[in-house]
Amino acid sequence: MSLLECTGVTKYFGGLAALHQVNLQVSAGEIVGLIGPNGSGKTTLFNVITGLYPLSMGSIRFKGEDIGGIRPFQVCRKGIGRTFQISKPFTRMSVLENVMVGALYGKATAGEDLKNARTSSEAILEQAGLSAKKNARISDLTLEDKKRLELSKALATKPELLLLDEVMAGLNPTEIKEIMNLIRKIQQGGMTIIVVEHVMHAVMSLADRVCVLHHGEKIADAPPEEVSRDKRVIESYLGEEFLLASS
Numbered sequence: 001m002s003l004l005e006c007t008g009v010t011k012y013f014g015g016l017a018a019l020h021q022v023n024l025q026v027s028a029g030e031i032v033g034l035i036g037p038n039g040s041g042k043t044t045l046f047n048v049i050t051g052l053y054p055l056s057m058g059s060i061r062f063k064g065e066d067i068g069g070i071r072p073f074q075v076c077r078k079g080i081g082r083t084f085q086i087s088k089p090f091t092r093m094s095v096l097e098n099v100m101v102g103a104l105y106g107k108a109t110a111g112e113d114l115k116n117a118r119t120s121s122e123a124i125l126e127q128a129g130l131s132a133k134k135n136a137r138i139s140d141l142t143l144e145d146k147k148r149l150e151l152s153k154a155l156a157t158k159p160e161l162l163l164l165d166e167v168m169a170g171l172n173p174t175e176i177k178e179i180m181n182l183i184r185k186i187q188q189g190g191m192t193i194i195v196v197e198h199v200m201h202a203v204m205s206l207a208d209r210v211c212v213l214h215h216g217e218k219i220a221d222a223p224p225e226e227v228s229r230d231k232r233v234i235e236s237y238l239g240e241e242f243l244l245a246s247s
């Protein structure tokens, strides 16, 4: 059984089908890359999986259970964590307090008191390389730190499935490498991950499988090597330069 199973997922905004009949299955332990041009529906797919937007048609099952139509906090407590493309940390709280919000809001809320939330959040910050800045103000963080914080907040909810929306956007090559290492470490801890990313070398190296969206439709779903040679994917997104650069 797949951990996540999206069947015929369709989302309309007025007359626009942001997602049309998307089928996506993700098995436990996989890293799946989700790519496609701007506006192709990647973030919308995360938004319908996490209950932020209602589905227009189709179904979403997580661990065999239909989660279509339930609220975002319920989806979170079922075990799906996410980051946001545009992160909005609580600016009056410290780094640690922001992560603790995730811990208290998430799956383990029942029985999770403040002390436990602090301990688990400190461990997450340690793993994310942010320990030294746990008492820092949000306004003092670099962009990379903010991305690490966004990831830490999601991890603090104790997900089984983690949805990452462009966590590498705007970072330099060294920072991208560091975030890639962090994502690998998280996967090695048993996490299943869907990565939305425009940094192609990162997706292709991290993902076991890559799905491609184009105008809300899935046009490819295959191992990275295969997707990077797919004619439709090259035409609609990657461009001939990618083929030349990777050959």
Ligand SMILES: Nc1ncnc2c1ncn2[C@@H]1O[C@H](COP(=O)(O)OP(=O)(O)O)[C@@H](O)[C@H]1O
Pocket: 013, 016, 018, 036, 037, 038, 039, 040, 041, 042, 043, 044, 045
């Ligand atoms: N809340 C919304 N209201 C209206 N249209 C939206 C909304 N969210 C996304 N869209 C539209 O849906 C399409 C897919 O957007 P999005 O999922 O954000 O794409 P991506 O993340 O792949 O860049 C775009 O045409 C976008 O303008």
Ligand SMILES: [Mg+2]
Pocket: 042, 043, 044, 085
């Ligand atoms: Mg997006």
